[in-house]
Amino acid sequence: MEIKYIEKVKKAFEMVHTKKPLVHHITNYVTVNDCANITLAIGASPIMADDIREVEAITSISSALVLNIGTLNERTVQAMLAAGEKANKLEIPVVFDPVGAGASELRNRTTEQILEKVQLSVLRGNMSEIRFIAGLEASTKGVDASDADINSGLAAGCSISETIAKKYGCVAAITGETDIVSDGQHTLLLENGTKLLSGITGTGCMCTSLIGSFCGATEDFLVAAAGGILCMGIAGEAAAEKVGKEGSGSLHKAIIDSVSNMNAEIFTKRAKIHEA
Amino acid sequence: MEIKYIEKVKKAFEMVHTKKPLVHHITNYVTVNDCANITLAIGASPIMADDIREVEAITSISSALVLNIGTLNERTVQAMLAAGEKANKLEIPVVFDPVGAGASELRNRTTEQILEKVQLSVLRGNMSEIRFIAGLEASTKGVDASDADINSGLAAGCSISETIAKKYGCVAAITGETDIVSDGQHTLLLENGTKLLSGITGTGCMCTSLIGSFCGATEDFLVAAAGGILCMGIAGEAAAEKVGKEGSGSLHKAIIDSVSNMNAEIFTKRAKIHEA
Amino acid sequence: MEIKYIEKVKKAFEMVHTKKPLVHHITNYVTVNDCANITLAIGASPIMADDIREVEAITSISSALVLNIGTLNERTVQAMLAAGEKANKLEIPVVFDPVGAGASELRNRTTEQILEKVQLSVLRGNMSEIRFIAGLEASTKGVDASDADINSGLAAGCSISETIAKKYGCVAAITGETDIVSDGQHTLLLENGTKLLSGITGTGCMCTSLIGSFCGATEDFLVAAAGGILCMGIAGEAAAEKVGKEGSGSLHKAIIDSVSNMNAEIFTKRAKIHEA
Numbered sequence: 001m002e003i004k005y006i007e008k009v010k011k012a013f014e015m016v017h018t019k020k021p022l023v024h025h026i027t028n029y030v031t032v033n034d035c036a037n038i039t040l041a042i043g044a045s046p047i048m049a050d051d052i053r054e055v056e057a058i059t060s061i062s063s064a065l066v067l068n069i070g071t072l073n074e075r076t077v078q079a080m081l082a083a084g085e086k087a088n089k090l091e092i093p094v095v096f097d098p099v100g101a102g103a104s105e106l107r108n109r110t111t112e113q114i115l116e117k118v119q120l121s122v123l124r125g126n127m128s129e130i131r132f133i134a135g136l137e138a139s140t141k142g143v144d145a146s147d148a149d150i151n152s153g154l155a156a157g158c159s160i161s162e163t164i165a166k167k168y169g170c171v172a173a174i175t176g177e178t179d180i181v182s183d184g185q186h187t188l189l190l191e192n193g194t195k196l197l198s199g200i201t202g203t204g205c206m207c208t209s210l211i212g213s214f215c216g217a218t219e220d221f222l223v224a225a226a227g228g229i230l231c232m233g234i235a236g237e238a239a240a241e242k243v244g245k246e247g248s249g250s251l252h253k254a255i256i257d258s259v260s261n262m263n264a265e266i267f268t269k270r271a272k273i274h275e276a
Numbered sequence: 277m278e279i280k281y282i283e284k285v286k287k288a289f290e291m292v293h294t295k296k297p298l299v300h301h302i303t304n305y306v307t308v309n310d311c312a313n314i315t316l317a318i319g320a321s322p323i324m325a326d327d328i329r330e331v332e333a334i335t336s337i338s339s340a341l342v343l344n345i346g347t348l349n350e351r352t353v354q355a356m357l358a359a360g361e362k363a364n365k366l367e368i369p370v371v372f373d374p375v376g377a378g379a380s381e382l383r384n385r386t387t388e389q390i391l392e393k394v395q396l397s398v399l400r401g402n403m404s405e406i407r408f409i410a411g412l413e414a415s416t417k418g419v420d421a422s423d424a425d426i427n428s429g430l431a432a433g434c435s436i437s438e439t440i441a442k443k444y445g446c447v448a449a450i451t452g453e454t455d456i457v458s459d460g461q462h463t464l465l466l467e468n469g470t471k472l473l474s475g476i477t478g479t480g481c482m483c484t485s486l487i488g489s490f491c492g493a494t495e496d497f498l499v500a501a502a503g504g505i506l507c508m509g510i511a512g513e514a515a516a517e518k519v520g521k522e523g524s525g526s527l528h529k530a531i532i533d534s535v536s537n538m539n540a541e542i543f544t545k546r547a548k549i550h551e552a
Numbered sequence: 553m554e555i556k557y558i559e560k561v562k563k564a565f566e567m568v569h570t571k572k573p574l575v576h577h578i579t580n581y582v583t584v585n586d587c588a589n590i591t592l593a594i595g596a597s598p599i600m601a602d603d604i605r606e607v608e609a610i611t612s613i614s615s616a617l618v619l620n621i622g623t624l625n626e627r628t629v630q631a632m633l634a635a636g637e638k639a640n641k642l643e644i645p646v647v648f649d650p651v652g653a654g655a656s657e658l659r660n661r662t663t664e665q666i667l668e669k670v671q672l673s674v675l676r677g678n679m680s681e682i683r684f685i686a687g688l689e690a691s692t693k694g695v696d697a698s699d700a701d702i703n704s705g706l707a708a709g710c711s712i713s714e715t716i717a718k719k720y721g722c723v724a725a726i727t728g729e730t731d732i733v734s735d736g737q738h739t740l741l742l743e744n745g746t747k748l749l750s751g752i753t754g755t756g757c758m759c760t761s762l763i764g765s766f767c768g769a770t771e772d773f774l775v776a777a778a779g780g781i782l783c784m785g786i787a788g789e790a791a792a793e794k795v796g797k798e799g800s801g802s803l804h805k806a807i808i809d810s811v812s813n814m815n816a817e818i819f820t821k822r823a824k825i826h827e828a
Contacts, residue, residue, distance in 0.1 A: 022694045029305040029581040030312050030324050036582050036753035041800050046753065047652070047694035048582050051625040054658035061655065061694065073327040073351070075625070100323070103337065106330035142298045142323035142337065199536065201312035201322065247533025248317050257799025260751065305581040306588050306600050349603040349627070376599070379613065382606035418574045418599035418613065475812065477588035477598065523809025524593050 005188060006271045009227040010264045012218040017043040021063030021216025025209065026050045026080050028070025028099065031202025034256070035066075035209040041260035042231060044213035050076045055083040063216030065092055067118075068205055069110055070099040070143065077110050084118030093121035093215040093224075097208040100143045101125065102132035120170040121221045124208050124229075127152065130174045134160045144198070145176065154178055158187050158276045171221045175207060179229045180276070183222040190226060191272035192233025194240040199248045200255070207232040210259070226273060234270045235259045281464060282547045285503040286540045288494040293319040297339035297492025301485065302326045302356050304346025304375065307478025310532070311342075311485040317536035318507060320489035326352050331359040339492030341368055343394075344481055345386055346375040346419065353386050360394030369397035369491040369500075373484040377401065378408035378416035396446040397497045400484050400505075403428065406450045410436045420474070421452065430454055434463050434552045447497045451483060455505045456552070459498040466502060467548035468509025470516040475524045476531070483508040486535070502549060510546045511535045557740060558823045561779040562816045564770040569595040573615035573768025577761065578602045578632050580622025580651065583754025586808070587618075587761040593812035594783060596765035602628050607635040615768030617644055619670075620757055621662055622651040622695065629662050636670030645673035645767040645776075649760040653677065654684035654692035672722040673773045676760050676781075679704065682726045686712045696750070697728065706730055710739050710828045723773045727759060731781045732828070735774040742778060743824035744785025746792040751800045752807070759784040762811070778825060786822045787811045 022045045027035055032048060039046035049058040052075070059065050065087040067080045087094045096118070101111040111133060115123075123133070126145035131138035131152070139146040157180045164172040165184035174180045179190040197203040211228030218224050232255075239254035299315050301308070301324045308324060315322035325334040328351070335341050341363040343356045363370045372394070377387040387409060391399075399409070402421035407414035407428070415422040433456045440448040441460035450456045455466040473479040487504030494500050508531075515530035575591050577584070577600045584600060591598035601610040604627070611617050617639040619632045639646045648670070653663040663685060666672075675685070678697035683690035683704070691698040709732045716724040717736035726732045731742040749755040763780030770776050784807075791806030 024694075028324070030308050032582050033309060033585060033753065037800065037804065040751050040753060045694055045696055047655070048580070048623055049652075049656070050623060051658055053626070054656035057656040057658070058694070071324055071326060074329070100325075103323070104325070104330040104333040106327060106333070142300075142321055142334070144321055199316050201309065201316060247530075248313065248536040249529035249532030252313065252532070253529055253801035253805055254799075256801030256804070260800040304600070306584050309585060347600055347602060350605070376601075379599070380601070380606040380609040382603060382609070418576075418597055418610070420597060475592050477585065477592060523806075524589065524812040525805035525808030528589065528808070529805055 005226060005273050006267055008220065008223045009230055010267050012214050012223050012227050013264065015217040016213050019217045020045055021213060022047055022061060023064045023066060023212045023216050024049065024058050024062035025066045026055065026076060026083055027066060027068035030070055031205040034202045034206050037256050038206045038259055039209050039213050041256050042210055042213045044216060050079045052079045052082055055079045056086040059083045059086045059092060060090060062092060064212045065094045066209055066212040067094065067114060068097040068099055068208060069107060070205060072110055080114060081117055084114060088119050093221065094118055095122045095208055095212045095215055096120050097205060098125050098129045098133065101129040102138045103142055115168060120168060121215055122171045122173060122211050122225045123168065124173040124175060124211055126204060127157065127174055127176050130160060130164060134164055150176055162187055171225045173225045173229060175204060175229060181222060181225045181229065186222060187276040188226055189274055189276050190229050190233060192230055192237055192270060194236045196240050196244055196251055197236045200252045203232065230271050230273065231259055231262055234266060237270065281502060281549050282543055284496065284499045285506055286543050288490050288499050288503050291493040292489050295493045296321055297489060298323055298337060299340045299342060299488045299492050300325065300334050300338035301342045302331065302352060302359055303342060303344035306346055307481040310478045310482050313532050314482045314535055315485050315489050317532050318486055318489045320492060326355045328355045328358055331355045332362040335359045335362045335368060336366060338368060340488045341370045342485055342488040343370065343390060344373040344375055344484060345383060346481060348386055356390060357393055360390060364395050369497065370394055371398045371484055371488045371491055372396050373481060374401050374405045374409065376416065376419045377405040378414045379418055391444060396444060397491055398447045398449060398487050398501045399444065400449040400451060400487055402480060403433065403450055403452050406436060406440060410440055426452055438463055447501045449501045449505060451480060451505060457498065457501045457505065462498060463552040464502055465550055465552050466505050466509060468506055468513055468546060470512045472516045472520055472527055473512045476528045479508065506547050506549065507535055507538055510542060513546065557778060557825050558819055560772065560775045561782055562819050564766050564775050564779050565816065567769040568765050571769045572597055573765060574599055574613060575616045575618060575764045575768050576601065576610050576614035577618045578607065578628060578635055579618060579620035579757065582622055583757040586754045586758050589808055590758045590811055591761050591765050593808050594762055594765045596768060602631045604631045604634055607631045608638040611635045611638045611644060612642060614644060616764045617646045618761055618764040619646065619666060620649040620651055620760060621659060622757060624662055632666060633669055636666060640671050645773065646670055647674045647760055647764045647767055648672050649757060650677050650681045650685065652692065652695045653681040654690045655694055667720060672720060673767055674723045674725060674763050674777045675720065676725040676727060676763055678756060679709065679726055679728055682712060682716060686716055702728055714739055723777045725777045725781060727756060727781060733774060733777045733781065738774060739828040740778055741826055741828050742781050742785060744782055744789055744822060746788045748792045748796055748803055749788045752804045755784065782823050782825065783811055783814055786818060789822065
């Protein structure tokens with residue numbers, strides 16, 4: 001079973017390289033450069049555009065849309081909704097990263113609006129964000145998951161991701177020490193990564209961009225979510241082995257390196273994925 | 277006396293690591309990624325949020341607020357004022373970086389507004405920016421200090437920082453070849469750093485984020501300002517020794533590395549701090 | 553002839569280092585940090601400012617203005633037009649990077665507005681963007697040139713750049729595998745660079761910032777455009793030789809390193825430039 005998913009991810013990865021999908025991002029200004037570079041590193045092509053007067057046009061020429069509310073504002077929220085609705089009309093996959101959901105009413109309301117008005121292909125967040133979306137008690141620490149939420153347990157996480165996946169008809173991914181991905185029918189556990197990733201801003205955002213890149217190349221969104229998360233986790237591991245002791249600046253650079261060097265053999269060798 | 281301050285800084289540094297304070301930034305889009313990464317590197321947690329509808333909520337859950345007008349606009353200036361006033365109500369420390377004060381009427385007026393409406397804990401700028409705030413002749417070169425201002429002398433600088441500290445009831449820090457930090461009673465001179473830092477954008481902004489991280493963990497803002505500036509200076513020195521000859525891209529990365537590797541021993545070994 | 557241009561570029565390069573021109577950027581939030589750092593690396597000084605209430609003031613103290621529509625919006629487009637018109641009044645050179653022209657009506661209309669209202673010194677784009685401006689069939693792929701446009705041929709490219717240069721009274725530069733620079737009278741071909749540059753976001757934007765830096769130091773805009781493009785191409789080559797196998801994160805860092813290490817000898821040794 002494990003091998004089945006690794007083979008599917010490898011195939012999807014090859015399709016990213018072959019198709020080089022254009023991935024439209026409406027995202028935050030903190031990690032946007034890393035999102036663009038990691039999209040290129042995986043073999044896709046990024047375009048960032050957030051003016052309401054062009055987002056529908058840009059989405060229309062793209063193969064996937066990534067929405068990320070890391071530094072949302074009134075102008076960009078309207079653009080996200082317009083782009084999301086356009087993507088739905090054209091059956092272009094939409095990936096949503098509810099950064100900081102739970103941390104402010106604005107983020108909560110915007111998350112609800114996007115979930116209500118846009119049919120997502122993949123929703124990816126940390127445990128606090130996804131617990132908020134599930135209507136559970138969540139104690140976010142800004143844009144990071146709180147320790148209490150992280151320790152709420154794997155079984156609970158699987159249950160939450162399944163419930164969310166069914167409720168919103170999308171793949172729901174919770175990233176953390178063990179990543180959980182569910183389409184409501186199948187729930188996968190992914191165990192790559194390193195704690196050092198939390199010392200660099202934007203590893204969640206970059207993961208979402210990688211998922212968006214996969215979604216631009218395959219219609220199997222469970223595999224796309226697993227593929228993006230595996231890429232990020234494996235890249236983090238490889239980077240940590242190589243330069244983890246040098247510090248977080250070196251690790252940051254090495255993560256992009258590792259994604260740009262990713263290949264099928266590395267997936268075979270490193271990927272840790274199994275059904276829950 | 278020197279040893280007293282180093283010990284205080286070391287203690288504050290340990291408190292940053294223990295408390296991991298959330299530091300709310302309303303800052304510019306040029307150096308924001310570096311500000312987030314250096315905040316993580318020192319052991320704190322960054323959150324960037326600038327929409328007027330959420331800044332008060334985000335400030336409320338934070339341990340410090342950093343205001344930086346590097347790429348100010350009408351929308352973000354209003355957000356800065358609202359967040360600053362909220363921070364004051366909740367007694368959350370506010371650190372202000374008046375980037376480019378003196379370079380345009382907008383920056384001048386905004387700087388004045390923030391100084392008037394928000395009680396600061398620390399004000400950090402280069403010699404041109406602080407001279408402008410002091411009402412002295414200042415000839416800024418965009419966002420960098422002019423040579424004339426830099427050469428206006430250390431004694432004058434000490435006097436200015438003391439005057440500003442007393443006038444605004446905050447710690448006033450002027451960073452340059454010798455950094456000057458004053459709370460109006462005590463004035464400290466810090467001599468770490470390297471000229472190579474001026475070849476990388478955002479070293480001033482990053483320094484301000486480090487000060488914000490310290491302010492989130494200690495109420496001794498003189499020590500917090502000294503701690504943040506020492507971290508940046510020592511990190512710059514260490515990075516320059518290691519990769520200074522490779523070029524400014526490598527130095528940029530190595531500065532983040534050095535901050536993420538900072539520890540009490542390094543402060544003891546390297547910190548150059550004494551009262552004026 | 554080749555030697556003549558290399559000598560002129562070397563002289564202009566020295567002038568950048570001597571004059572350290574302030575270069576006002578109104579640019580996108582994706583690659584802005586790299587634009588600032590590469591401007592510093594070449595020896596100039598960047599300032600990013602986009603609020604309509606200050607752009608004229610900032611342009612007035614600058615030696616060159618760079619306009620880049622990578623993430624344009626209503627607010628920044630107005631700022632670009634105001635800054636451009638101010639620059640024209642003060643005879644400050646303006647460099648324009650029409651990122652993604654052809655990809656949306658907003659980008660097309662904005663490009664036309666800037667071309668109509670602002671007298672440019674240099675226009676730099678990829679083959680799809682410049683073909684769009686020339687009114688030719690263009691099939692942009694987001695912010696990257698399409699394969700069809702890239703393969704439209706060198707002779708056609710020379711003809712297009714000459715025509716555009718004459719029509720808009722500026723230097724027109726098309727960057728790609730072979731870069732083409734024309735002032736309508738002389739057309740130069742530049743052959744430095746590496747395909748690996750396309751794996752990093754913002755190499756086009758950085759190239760435009762380098763051109764802006766040169767324009768702030770010399771009035772010979774043909775030489776300025778050639779100089780900026782040569783710097784970027786040579787830096788890319790040197791970086792690829794050094795760390796190309798490590799991955800795109802390392803290459804990114806090494807490009808900035810190479811620009812910060814650029815000198816006259818390296819131009820003599822590496823520059824490949826000749827008249828068409």
